[in-house]
Amino acid sequence: MNKKAAVLCLDAGQTGVRACIDIPKPDGSEERIDLPEKPGVKNSHPLIPQLIERTHDAFRMFSRYQNEPMNIGKDTKIRSICVGSSGLPKDCRAEDFLDGVSDLGISEVFMAHDSVTGYLAALGHERYGAVVSAGTGVVTRGVGPHLTKRVDGWGWMIGNAGAASWMGKLALEAAMRAYDGRGPQTGLTKVAEERFGRLDKIYLKLYSDDQSTKHLGSMAEDVTRLAGEDAVAFEICSKASKELAISAYTALREAGVDKYPDIAVSGRGSVFNSRFISNHFTMYIRSMVPDATIIDPIGDPLSGARQLGYIEPDNPLHSLIAHATK
Structure with a gap:
């Protein structure tokens, strides 16, 4: 994962889709910008097209934020997306999702069922x-x-x-x-x-x-x-x-x-x-x-999605994460 570029995180549930942008800072930390919630995904419909649409929604909102006084530099680029979603099947093809968002300049995606990101959010x-x-x-x-x-x-x-x-x-x-x-x-x-x-x-x-x-x-x-x-x-x-x-x-x-x-x-x-x-x-x-x-959860589902790119191969959750890069 490109640590110098911003990361879009999505938490896609049936009730709503939450999103945030994690922007790297010079000291190695990240600043999180939360975006407005959008309508949830429908498990009765193909999931990937819905996630592609919600990603484009997030990019449009981010562009607006860049034009407002929120200290977001015009040169801030999002290169990676981390998604936790309800209804995500085991045979999900991250490549299909990456193809659908490549017009946005995305070069890497990580995807997992929301039970995985929910676990990471609560226990790490x-x-x-x-x-x-x-x-x-x-x-x-x-x-x-x-x-x-x-x-x-x-x-x-x-x-x-x-x-x-x-x-x-x-x-x-x-x-x-x-x-x-x-x-x-x-x-x-x-x-x-x-x-x-x-x-x-x-x-x-x-x-x-x-x-x-x-x-x-x-x-x-x-x-x-x-x-x-x-x-x-x-x-x-x-x-x-x-x-x-x-x-x-x-x-x-x-x-x-x-x-x-x-x-x-x-x-x-x-x-x-x-x-x-x-x-x-x-x-x-x-x-x-x-x-x-x-114990109480240590974070929220968006923070859980953010961890998808850092799961080591010997962790049993690793096999549940769909990954694609270009």
Whole structure:
């Protein structure tokens, strides 16, 4: 990687795509310029064209910033791109992405699934353990000295256990059960009505909206808010916390480090902004892996993407990084 040129980092999720420019300084450090968030990627569409479009968006914004008093030199050039993305397949061809952005002067790209960049963001590349990245969706990555394991991240239909969209789905199911008389009354009914309107028409809205996962995820904050006073909300949050802990334990076990004396577990993402979720997740982890050290993330996904170019070949994450240069 060209250490004298600026680097564009992308964190491409289904809810939004975040970007930053890391600009090298004379003292060897970097100055980070965060760019406005753009709409998220759709896993139902080809991913590479979407990432190419978001890259061009970032370059247009960067050009504007260069024309404003932000101390960005006109001669600052971006030569490398580091991308962490939801839905990135193992057989992703970094060469296809590089071809699509070569008109921007890019000569090198690094790409990885966001479970990889989420891990690097939370624990870095020198520590073994597991990282649960839980926002609208959820994916967990475990890393040991020889193995790495991804757990979940399979989308709202067949996975995402413990994610915001999963909690929102359970909340709506509970509201509809209460509406039908099949389940207990719950404060989630009022939340559902406030967010979606008449209960008997919610299903029509959700099934015809390609942003339904995002809308389901928006309910999670209400579910955690009601957990202290509503038995149904409490049960959903408790289940979510346990599912997230099970994913972390599974990732540790499959990566061969569940019995290591010095392993770390970290939870990152909007779901962990809830103290209820965070505390119960910790409780479940301690019951499953008593010796694990639970730590706060050391960075964010953009900083995780930035590390992709520095992963050594003997790190099991190295094989998960797609790289192309010209």
